[in-house]
Amino acid sequence: MDTSSSISRFASVSAPKFRCFDPTISKPAPANHRRYPPMSNGAPAPDSSNPVPDRKVVPGEAGYVLEDVPHLSDYIPDLPTYPNPLQDNPSYSVVRQYFVNVDDTVAQKIVVQKDSSRGTHFRRAGPRQRVYFESDEVHPCIVTCGGLCPGLNTVIREIVCGLHHMYGVSSVLGIEGGYRGFYARNTIPLTPKVVNDIHKRGGTILGTSRGGHITSKIVDSIEDRGINQVYIIGGDGTQKGAAVIFEEIRKRGLKVAVVGIPKTIDNDIPVIDKSFGFDTAVEEAQRAINAAHVESESIENGIGVVKLMGRHSGFIAMYATLASRDVDCCLIPESPFYLEGPGGLFEYIEKRLKENGHMVIVIAEGAGQELLSKIMRKMDEADASGNKLLQDVGLWISHRIKDHFAKRQKMSINLKYIDPTYMIRAIPSNASDNVYCTLLAHSAIHGAMAGYTGFTVGPVNGRHAYIPFYRITERQNKVVITDRMWARLLSSTNQPSFVDPKLVVAEKERELQSNGANENNQVTMTQTK
Numbered sequence: 001m002d003t004s005s006s007i008s009r010f011a012s013v014s015a016p017k018f019r020c021f022d023p024t025i026s027k028p029a030p031a032n033h034r035r036y037p038p039m040s041n042g043a044p045a046p047d048s049s050n051p052v053p054d055r056k057v058v059p060g061e062a063g064y065v066l067e068d069v070p071h072l073s074d075y076i077p078d079l080p081t082y083p084n085p086l087q088d089n090p091s092y093s094v095v096r097q098y099f100v101n102v103d104d105t106v107a108q109k110i111v112v113q114k115d116s117s118r119g120t121h122f123r124r125a126g127p128r129q130r131v132y133f134e135s136d137e138v139h140p141c142i143v144t145c146g147g148l149c150p151g152l153n154t155v156i157r158e159i160v161c162g163l164h165h166m167y168g169v170s171s172v173l174g175i176e177g178g179y180r181g182f183y184a185r186n187t188i189p190l191t192p193k194v195v196n197d198i199h200k201r202g203g204t205i206l207g208t209s210r211g212g213h214i215t216s217k218i219v220d221s222i223e224d225r226g227i228n229q230v231y232i233i234g235g236d237g238t239q240k241g242a243a244v245i246f247e248e249i250r251k252r253g254l255k256v257a258v259v260g261i262p263k264t265i266d267n268d269i270p271v272i273d274k275s276f277g278f279d280t281a282v283e284e285a286q287r288a289i290n291a292a293h294v295e296s297e298s299i300e301n302g303i304g305v306v307k308l309m310g311r312h313s314g315f316i317a318m319y320a321t322l323a324s325r326d327v328d329c330c331l332i333p334e335s336p337f338y339l340e341g342p343g344g345l346f347e348y349i350e351k352r353l354k355e356n357g358h359m360v361i362v363i364a365e366g367a368g369q370e371l372l373s374k375i376m377r378k379m380d381e382a383d384a385s386g387n388k389l390l391q392d393v394g395l396w397i398s399h400r401i402k403d404h405f406a407k408r409q410k411m412s413i414n415l416k417y418i419d420p421t422y423m424i425r426a427i428p429s430n431a432s433d434n435v436y437c438t439l440l441a442h443s444a445i446h447g448a449m450a451g452y453t454g455f456t457v458g459p460v461n462g463r464h465a466y467i468p469f470y471r472i473t474e475r476q477n478k479v480v481i482t483d484r485m486w487a488r489l490l491s492s493t494n495q496p497s498f499v500d501p502k503l504v505v506a507e508k509e510r511e512l513q514s515n516g517a518n519e520n521n522q523v524t525m526t527q528t529k
């Protein structure tokens with residue numbers, strides 16, 4: 001292990017600072033910029049007027065709110081800055097305005113009415129005119145955590161190449177095997193040459209893991225190795241882990257930028273438009289659905305059942321269904337369903353088979369878990385990260401359908417169950433995900449170089465932004481079944497909604513109220529655009 005530390009420890013600032021400006025330029029900020037930096041012991045500054053301490057919130061006119069991200073200068077005084085080397089880079093200097101305007105922010109809410117309040121904004125991602133690291137001072141590392149996702153290797157590649165080509169950083173440390181790799185594994189030196197071809201492979205060349213997040217050991221390792229930029233690629237759990245690492249780094253007063261890059265095959269990370277690898281996974285799922293369709297239409301009363309990933313969020317199942325047009329029924333965790341009786345799944349299957357002679361059912365792995373636990377042995381097992389292990393709903397539903405029709409002498413069925421779950425996430429990313437991964441990597445690098453820290457990067461209404469960790473980790477993105485996208489699906493499959501209309505009305509009212517109470521809440525954003 002390389003123990004030569006180039007990190008300086010800076011004393012945390014003991015009193016709240018109210019210097020209010022974009023730290024990447026020397027321009028006074030508006031006087032209403034409220035900031036809640038930590039006390040010297042790392043605890044939030046006491047402020048009874050602030051309901052959520054330790055957040056950087058800048059109010060503006062007409063209900064404008066900037067939910068800003070932390071900056072190294074929030075807790076380290078008098079940091080020197082340097083001109084951004086990009087200004088002399090032949091590739092980038094031809095762009096008329098390559099640097100992001102310091103006041104640029106990205107609106108979370110873009111559907112507005114004449115009198116709407118402007119709502120929440122996030123700091124726009126991109127290169128700044130001045131940076132907080134000199135090229136030869138930068139010691140970055142990359143870690144990948146959680147489950148696999150198409151595009152992980154592309155993000156790794158583009159961080160390494162981007163740091164090298166844009167900021168002259170010669171080598172990056174790869175942390176092996178997820179968070180625990182910081183203290184239990186060796187590191188892998190990553191250069192542009194090493195990573196040149198990795199985007200053509202699925203998986204992550206660094207390896208990944210669940211569990212093993214021991215914050216103090218991770219930050220000790222960061223400090224001991226002299227790492228000063230930490231790029232953390234992972235899902236909701238990983239981003240929670242990144243937030244804790246950031247807090248510990250801030251408490252220790254280290255000049256270390258912590259950047260999260262959201263990764264989730266389930267598309268369950270909120271605020272951002274979509275997660276990388278999602279499109280690739282939906283595309284790959286088409287192959288399984290096609291197979292189910294071909295099998296089912298080739299035989300009398302054929303039923304193809306396809307199980308797709310989606311623990312708590314049914315986005316993959318919903319988009320794969322909408323894309324395919326061969327699916328007759330899509331079942332997701334957000335939309336409870338039932339089997340027996342009028343309006344139930346069995347009745348619908350019978351009707352469909354009579355009309356069409358075959359049918360295809362797509363089921364997300366997290367769907368119907370409440371039905372399974374009623375009749376199967378209750379399993380409270382969790383994985384190493386604490387995620388509840390699910391029972392195989394695809395197998396269960398296949399047996400239930402077979403049993404049901406076996407009891408009905410007049411109708412024999414032919415059911416084929418296809419489980420491509422891991423196949424859709426273990427593949428390399430497609431072309432558009434590759435480009436998306438490149439933008440994510442570049443946005444992450446520019447943010448870290450500009451001294452921003454404690455943020456996740458991602459597109460919000462098509463523009464990349466720096467989003468505070470708490471916004472990413474406070475809830476999960478889910479399919480909203482009262483939203484138009486789910487209605488499109490219902491109209492495409494013709495399946496019953498399985499939902500009591502009274503409940504739909506109540507749910508719509510609840511949605512309206514919560515949107516009214518918090519105008520920034522755009523749960524449905526990713527679905528309706």
Ligand SMILES: Nc1ncnc2c1ncn2[C@@H]1O[C@H](COP(=O)(O)OP(=O)(O)OP(=O)(O)O)[C@@H](O)[C@H]1O
Nearest residue numbers: 146147210211213234235236237238240241264385
């Ligand atoms: N609340 C938390 N605090 C600190 N670390 C956490 C927390 N939740 C999860 N982690 C750590 O984050 C890592 C990844 O978490 P998890 O296995 O839940 O996957 P994920 O990032 O959510 O990805 P995905 O679910 O999309 O596969 C694990 O090493 C886990 O220990």
Ligand SMILES: O=P(O)(O)OC[C@H]1O[C@](O)(CO)[C@@H](O)[C@@H]1O
Nearest residue numbers: 147148265266309310311383425
């Ligand atoms: O078997 P593993 O690797 O723990 O991951 C399975 C889970 O990971 C995901 O792909 C992402 O959270 C889920 O869809 C799935 O339930």
Ligand SMILES: [Mg+2]
Nearest residue numbers: 146235236237
């Ligand atoms: Mg997760």
